[in-house]
Amino acid sequence: MTYCDLVIRNARIATSSDVFRGDIGIRRERISVIAEELPQGRMEIDAGGSLVTPGGVDSHCHIEQLSAGGLMNADTFESATRAALLGGTTTVIPFAAQHVGMSLRKVVEDYHALAERGAMADYAFHMILADPRPEVLREELPGLVRDGHGSLKCFLTYDRIRLHDEQFLDVLLAARTHGCMVCVHAENHGMIDWMGRRLVDRGYTRPVHHAVSHPRLAEEEAINRAISLAALIDQPLMIFHVSTKEGLGVIRRWQGDGQKVFGETCTHYLTMTREALDRPGIEGGMWVCSPPLREESDRQALWQGLATGVLATISSDHAPYRMDETGKLAAGPEPTFKQMANGMGGLGMRMPVLFDAMVSRGGMDVRDFVRLTAAEPARIYGLGERKGSIAIGKDADLVIWDEEREIRLTHEHVDDNTGYNPYAGRLVKGWPAMVIRRGEVVVGQGELKAAAGSGRFLARGGGSAARSSGGIAAEFDTKRNFGADLYRE
Numbered sequence: 459m460t461y462c463d464l465v466i467r468n469a470r471i472a473t474s475s476d477v478f479r480g481d482i483g484i485r486r487e488r489i490s491v492i493a494e495e496l497p498q499g500r501m502e503i504d505a506g507g508s509l510v511t512p513g514g515v516d517s518h519c520h521i522e523q524l525s526a527g528g529l530m531n532a533d534t535f536e537s538a539t540r541a542a543l544l545g546g547t548t549t550v551i552p553f554a555a556q557h558v559g560m561s562l563r564k565v566v567e568d569y570h571a572l573a574e575r576g577a578m579a580d581y582a583f584h585m586i587l588a589d590p591r592p593e594v595l596r597e598e599l600p601g602l603v604r605d606g607h608g609s610l611k612c613f614l615t616y617d618r619i620r621l622h623d624e625q626f627l628d629v630l631l632a633a634r635t636h637g638c639m640v641c642v643h644a645e646n647h648g649m650i651d652w653m654g655r656r657l658v659d660r661g662y663t664r665p666v667h668h669a670v671s672h673p674r675l676a677e678e679e680a681i682n683r684a685i686s687l688a689a690l691i692d693q694p695l696m697i698f699h700v701s702t703k704e705g706l707g708v709i710r711r712w713q714g715d716g717q718k719v720f721g722e723t724c725t726h727y728l729t730m731t732r733e734a735l736d737r738p739g740i741e742g743g744m745w746v747c748s749p750p751l752r753e754e755s756d757r758q759a760l761w762q763g764l765a766t767g768v769l770a771t772i773s774s775d776h777a778p779y780r781m782d783e784t785g786k787l788a789a790g791p792e793p794t795f796k797q798m799a800n801g802m803g804g805l806g807m808r809m810p811v812l813f814d815a816m817v818s819r820g821g822m823d824v825r826d827f828v829r830l831t832a833a834e835p836a837r838i839y840g841l842g843e844r845k846g847s848i849a850i851g852k853d854a855d856l857v858i859w860d861e862e863r864e865i866r867l868t869h870e871h872v873d874d875n876t877g878y879n880p881y882a883g884r885l886v887k888g889w890p891a892m893v894i895r896r897g898e899v900v901v902g903q904g905e906l907k908a909a910a911g912s913g914r915f916l917a918r919g920g921g922s923a924a925r926s927s928g929g930i931a932a933e934f935d936t937k938r939n940f941g942a943d944l945y946r947e
């Protein structure tokens with residue numbers, strides 16, 4: 459009798475801890491058996507000795523989202539997750555973005571409707587809290603966490619959506635109370651605003667001046683402040699898109715002191731520098747993102763931060779805006795950097811660009827590649843029981859790699875709606891030959907076979923990463939001295 463729906467034979471299976479040869483048997487969407495030689499399945503795929511990794515988990519991407527400046531980004535759930543699957547990412551965590559005055563519950567319902575209609579990859583949402591008024595934190599947040607939205611993001615910069623420290627403390631306490639992971643965009647708003655105005659006043663308006671307007675100190679200060687606030691509440695924290703060696707150093711020091719803080723960096727900070735912004739005319743605008751691209755020494759430091767475990771995940775921070783009047787040029791054909799939407803695409807490029815850097819060029823090990831692109835993002839955000847690994851019982855989300863395939867990336871190699879490829883010009887070795895989502899071949903021979911709306915919502919709790927660690931001794935003393943009610947909502 460045939461037991462498996464699908465058997466993938468002759469695979470070099472990579473997990474975050476091992477690489478071994480074997481066959482993978484899939485039954486009812488999950489991995490049900492891994493063995494040296496499996497009996498015939500109903501369907502068979504011969505991997506021919508190729509590397510097979512878990513499907514990527516991109517834990518930070520903006521899809522069909524309204525920016526702080528009120529601009530809709532270029533992708534729908536369909537176009538973004540099409541690019542994700544073609545690039546080997548089978549799970550995404552985009553945002554359900556609240557703006558001031560909105561009901562968080564309604565925001566989440568609206569993003570659900572969009573994703574249900576379009577998503578091809580499986581998905582969860584981080585809730586963006588831009589207006590943490592008491593009724594949102596007391597009446598909406600607890601139910602949303604119970605419904606499987608176990609993480610949220612706050613911004614310490616950007617007009618209209620940023621939180622003041624007092625508001626951020628309220629959010630941290632509510633998150634701790636309900637077991638929710640907190641992620642933060644940590645840059646000092648005052649420094650950026652002040653610098654930006656002075657630059658524009660003096661005529662320094664080009665894309666490269668965007669990088670000058672986000673001083674490295676703005677990241678260092680805000681990361682330190684965000685972690686200090688989280689330490690006061692004893693709430694774990696994820697620092698999104700770390701871009702500088704100083705920011706990394708702050709995280710390392712707090713981790714050394716026993717604070718439960720995680721760090722994320724993004725494909726672009728690992729592979730590009732500020733020079734990209736310094737192209738003639740408006741062209742550098744393609745790489746205007748926040749925090750900005752930095753220096754070669756930062757790039758090197760971030761790789762070290764990944765190797766030593768200070769940074770836990772690599773996301774795309776896919777924030778797609780076209781180089782036209784719908785996106786980066788919404789304010790006119792020659793906007794100042796202050797008028798330009800922040801962000802670049804990358805959801806479909808993350809896995810191939812990182813496979814090339816880490817595996818093909820030997821920058822790290824394929825186990826590290828799996829850890830940073832799939833296993834850790836899944837674990838930290840409460841998806842580890844189903845996603846991010848090749849093991850019995852996990853969803854059969856797999857990528858079979860063509861390790862020898864070399865591609866010179868161009869603007870045509872982009873499957874999302876951005877219309878340009880931030881990685882154009884780069885030669886990458888290694889490409890997803892086949893992508894399998896819950897046991898179904900969704901990409902093969904370069905063709906997409908998934909239907910819009912076939913992605914599934916992944917309800918999840920905050921996960922073990924969101925659980926408080928016992929905190930820092932000094933803060934514990936305060937709590938004992940003043941009684942627990944000080945730290946109760």
Ligand code: URP
Pocket residue numbers: 520643746747748749775777800801802
């Ligand atoms: O420039 C970026 N990253 N835009 C998206 C919003 C954010 O801060 O992540």
Ligand code: ZN
Pocket residue numbers: 642643698699748
């Ligand atoms: Zn951010």
Ligand code: ZN
Pocket residue numbers: 518519520775776777
């Ligand atoms: Zn982002």
